[in-house]
Amino acid sequence: MSLRRGVGLAAFDNSQRAAQQYSDLGSSLLSAHISELSDQLKTFQSALTKFAESHANEIRSDPVFRAEFVKMCAAIGVDPLASSAANKKGGSFWAELLGNDVNDFFFELAVRIIELCRRTREENGGLMLVDDVRARINSLSPNRPPVSHEDVVRAVATLAPLGHGFEIVKLANREFIRSVPQEMSKDQAVAIEATQAMGYISVPILRDNLNWETARCITVLDDLVAAGLVWVDEQARPREYWTPSWIKQV
Amino acid sequence: MASTSHPSRVSTPVPAPTTTASTSPTPPTFPFPSIYSFPPFFTRQPNGQTWSSQLSLWNSLILAYCRFHKIWRVDLNTAVEWDLFSNKEINRSLKLDTCREILNDMVKKGDAEWVSGSGSAKEGKNTSAIIFWRRPEEWANLISDWIDATGQKNAILTLYEISEGDSSYTQGTHSPYPVTILHILTSSHAEFHGIDSTILRKALDVLVRRGQAQIMRSADGEEAGVKFFGVQ
CATH class of the missing domain: 1.10.10.10 (Winged helix-like DNA-binding domain superfamily/Winged helix DNA-binding domain)
Structure with a gap:
């Protein structure tokens, strides 16, 4: 009957119960x-x-x-x-x-x-x-x-x-x-990279290896000195600029 | 990459690794720190901050060197030739003016003292400095420890006996100490054996101020000796 088929109002209860x-x-x-x-x-x-x-x-x-x-x-x-x-x-x-x-x-x-x-x-x-x-x-x-x-x-x-x-x-x-926290210029970064080969760089080294103008080399080296990133060796001819990261290795 | 290749033309050879160890004779050689083989160390750095770091590195190197060799005074006229200021292996040496600047800085920091009037009158600059590789207070402590350890309280010693190491007190029959520790006492004395008279005087001044010693004078006003009271 209706109960079995679940029609009529009670069916709502049924389906709710089922869902529950x-x-x-x-x-x-x-x-x-x-x-x-x-x-x-x-x-x-x-x-x-x-x-x-x-x-x-x-x-x-x-x-x-x-x-x-x-x-x-x-x-x-x-x-x-x-x-x-x-x-x-x-x-x-x-x-x-x-x-x-x-x-x-x-x-x-x-x-x-x-x-x-x-x-x-x-x-x-x-x-x-x-x-x-x-x-x-x-x-x-x-x-x-x-x-x-x-x-x-x-x-x-x-x-x-x-x-x-x-x-x-x-x-x-x-x-x-x-x-x-100071930005290094591209040139400075390249120059510092170059120091890792021999411990130092110089105007001729930069000029010959990177094809930079002499003025560009001098500017970069001066900037590196001003930033305290390299040490100057005036007793070398031409003047050399050494990276302090080399101190342990010389 | 071009920057990492070795440049073809190098004006100065890269310093070879130190080979002195194999050739050094019996006298112990001062173990120089690695900065000593860093060529720019011998150039006065133009960057102010780098220079101040260089100053303190030189300061501690000079103190260590003088301590190792028991050098009491540095006279720039001759010292510029020492291996301290001149590294033959890398062919670098410090300029006289830079040496003087470094010593000046040491004087400022209390690690040295100019011997007044040591330079030529014409230049008016001092050239000779006393190096305090121990401060006078430290020397005072060492001397007073030695006095205590050797039972010389209330004794009167001449300055010569202190500096030239009359060790009879540690070796004599009246020493209250067993033989085993005698070498400790003498080695502590060895620290100030040959101490510079000016430094000794400064150390004694410290002891006098502390009430641990008294300077005795002879009739003509010369300092004759020191009486020690020890620590109460």
Whole structure:
């Protein structure tokens, strides 16, 4: 009859009930799914925490291990230094997970890099080879675990949110830390790149290798001296302009 | 890329890596820092900031060098010839005027002191400076430690005994110390063995001000010796 076929007014109740049941079923499925996922996430988190806990020392002290760890994080799509601003507690997801170890390591290294760059700014005009920075930081604190080239680059990257000031620049296939926020002209950059071949440049070297006019060479060299990026050797004929990044290598 | 290729014409050869280690005879050679092999280090830098960094690098090099060789005074007339100011391997040397500027800066920072009237009267510039590779206060501490360690409180010593290292107090039979630590006492004394009389006098002045010593004078007003009281 009408009841079976569900026509009449009661049918509205029926279809509503059915819809309700479907949606109940759906949400229970969903919540089961969510709880399953969150279980998995918890497992993942606890595994990571366990990993971080048991390897915290290696992460801090072994540059190779640290590099691998950071590489692994990148591979699974998480950034151990992911913006802390996203988290109301003021620490990144990783900071919570790893007990701040990884973050602290890079932030602290960044502070040491800033100090070093500031202290040597008069000597090098605010341009330093990453390898030079690494070597000096390691020799300044011989009792601390050594840092690697990648660590230094990464630590400088953490300074990016602070605005312009510290950045990695690539010249002649070598990475430098630029700690003075001053634009280098194209010519200056090319001239600095040229110093990486022999440690110095001169008017004839620039003129012969880059086909620049003498006046252009002189202007660039004077600008580099004014910026404190090169040192003058007046006892050479013709006068030579040396990069302080060469000091460790002569 | 053109800029990275070596230029064909090079006026000055790139300094070869130092090879002195193999040829150096027994006397220990001062381990020069790497900046010493950096040719522009011997040219006064025109950029003010670079120059001030160069000044402090020279300052610490001179202090380290003098400390290593126990050099108390630097006379520019002869010192410009020293390997300190002249690197033969890269054929670079510092000009006399630049040396004087560097010493001037050291005097300003309290790391040196001009010996007044040391230059020729005609030029009116000093040429000789005392180098404080330890400050007078540090020398005062060393001397007073030595006095304490060797039980010479209330003793009167001549300036000669202090500087020329009469070590009888550490080697004599009346020494209260076992033989094993004697070399420690003498090595601390060795620090100021041969100390420049002007520096010694400054160090003693510090001790006098602290009430730890008193200068004794002979009848004709000459300084004859020092009486030490030690720390109370």
